[in-house]
Amino acid sequence: MSGSPILILGGGAAGLAAARRLSAAGVDSVILESRSRLGGRIVTDRFSTGELCDGGPEFLHGSSPLFDEILQEAGIRSDTMPDRHLVREGNELVETRFGGEWETIFGRLNDYDGPDLSFAEFLRQFCEDVPADARRMATEYVEGFNAADQELISIRWLRSSEQSVGVDEQGIRRLQGGYDQVVAALEKSASRSQIELETDITHVSSEPGTGVRVTATRSGGPRTYEGRCAIATFPIGVLQAGVLRFVPDSVRRSDAIRGFRMGEIIKAVLLFREPFWRDTLAELGGFLHVPGRTFMTWWPLGESRVLTGWSGGPRAGAISRMSTEEIRQVALDDLAEGFGLPAAEIASHLVEDWVYNWCQDPWALGAYSYATVGHAEAHAPLQAPGPGGLFWAGEATDATFPATVAGAIHSGDRAARQALEWLSSQGAPRT
Template sequence: MNTADILIVGAGAAGLMAARELANAGKKVIVLEADNRIGGRIYTQHDAVTGKHIELGAEFVHGDLPVTLGLLNEAGIPYRSASASMVQYNEGVFSEDESFIEHWDLLIDKLNSLQQDTSIEELMLKEFPGDEYNRMRASVRQFVSGYDTGDPQKASCFALRKEWQSDDDNAQHRVEGGYVSLMDFLARECRAGGKILLNTIVKDIYLEPGKVSAITVGGTAFHAQRMILAVPLGVLKAGNGQTGAITFYPPLKAHAEAIQQMGFGAVIKILLEFDEPFWYSKQTEERIGRSLDQMGYLLSGEEIPTWWTQFPEQSSVFTGWIGGPDAEAKKEMTDENILMQGLQSLANIFRLGVEELQQRLKTWKVVNWTAKPFTQGSYAYDTINASACRRTLNTPVDGTLFFAGEYLYEGTAMGTIEAALTSGRDVAEVIQDTISG
């Protein structure tokens, strides 16, 4: 009963994609998921009364990404544009500069001329040390921390160069009904030839060529000829004794070293539903001296620096976001304290009292992904050694254990659902080639 052709640990996007591909190829697949739901860092919450949904995790399709959009089209799941104007708030002033990083062209020139990789922090301190670059350095740090959820002292210049030169800010999408609808589609396809078990925490993995066993916290054993390990990188980095940590027998020395050298970010997401979208109101326009009726994204220097709306929908949900080292520093904070930091940030930006915002707040949710034991962070970012580490982790162990996840993706859409889906698809192809070969 607990035997399969292939065991998959993790029912996030990578694991479900691999399960779907292998089940469709006629393989008996068992997916073991530690959490009480599928999706991993995709977490859509529906309101049964209103029929509306909110994304507690991944929210956007960042670009016209072929695997993600191809699957959505195959499943008949509609999606809509999330492209909108980006507004900056600095020292009491709102602006919509095309380039929100000062000296952007100069920075790109320096990155293009770079012959040896270094961290973005080292590059800035070496090439842009003067006071005239203070705002530029602060903006770069905020972008790397916020968008990439990375540590600027570790983030690779080569990787950022590739990412920034490939960005298409005009192509942003949201999935109608939420990202979980795509996960449900993959799960249905997987269940046609396999099964998904929730609340199944794998703690030990025993390996030998052609045979692998997973032992759960409850002592249940699962066996297969091959395994795909599709848990987040943060879980793989977890030390023995931490909830969700996995121990290998025998130890995987090279793979363990590669895992520790890779970058994995921190993030906290704050969802606030107010009585109305006050940021679009005439009263706000009069108070701050300008209209924000086209605003989709808001960047600031506040404690919770990044915010976005549901534009073009006139939703009363405002979403806050803090990533990188600043989010890591808040890992142990209570949700209530993080909420108050968010409200204070909005009060400063919109020149309102915190008490008024509290009165207008209908519901709220703080999602501290770094504190969640089966995630332990946000998504991967490239360190200087990331490419070499990926080569190690993309090498199967004895043709038996395979790794999958967004952190193993080599393209320009790092840290996205596209990266996870691509990795899951690719590892399924490798396994099928191994079997047929």
């Protein structure tokens, strides 16, 4: 086994970041990825007219030195979006002080030092005096931005997440040219990695002293891969589905995994014949909110003809089993409500669309994770090395930038460093 590579189980941001670190250390690795492409939940498509479409991550959250280093090395630039929030009042779109309302509630959340509660319970117990509209907006933010069920999400986890990945001094940033540039940059830096796509892992054995053995199916047949150690980057939704078997199993790790939920997200990215919204508002910037609707938040892609609709949390879950055509219609109806226009008129402008239903994606089973009440530290057991040289990465395992691409990248880099240290402790050569 001394000459075997390190196995990286998953070719998303975490797996590629691990491969980047290992390659820089001169260590060979094999990336096993179920999809037919790298990137995991990062996906950028193009409309037939050339406009890009980010179906997964789109924004940069917080300030991550490692992520910024990767972007700088690759020459990837970002734009800052206006931090404006608009809602319809009567026949007009007006700007709302969303941030101010959230800051009032978040201030109380920061001061709270009692037992862990769900966000909904926190509002009931400590925010009854806050205006109903402010509580509603805060709830829609938690269920939308965090893709969470307000009755389940831990306020201790939420507080930590907001402190880490809320809007920083750099504002709301979006990458120029698509998020798939990040995947390309990471793949380029993983120069010592062999990549195996369309490889469905079913069994991971990491008995101490034997190395790691992975059983998978590829090209319709069984395959076995052996490595000195392995880095597992499976999404929480996949781990909770029970489709993977680990030997030996870890009760502590299994309990930690059960402490998470996968956030539910559906994105509808719509290309229109012309940017009709400019007739309603000369310079629409920032975010359009449609309170009470399924697709509660919309934003334009710069000066293009593209609008993106976002549905998060239980509202996304409620429509997740609809057909793509039905989801598109829900999105159009909600957009029409937001602009105060007939749905048929909105639909008449539509040229193409992409609908990304992450709830039903078989390789993720959700968008990103959040911790439930009593499990705010569930990431900790997943940061600890497992038996026999099995290490864990993925956005759920990162406490600094939870539920983000930055967190996934940090976790992959951390797991790779753990693997290198473990190899040294075993007296094994790195190459």
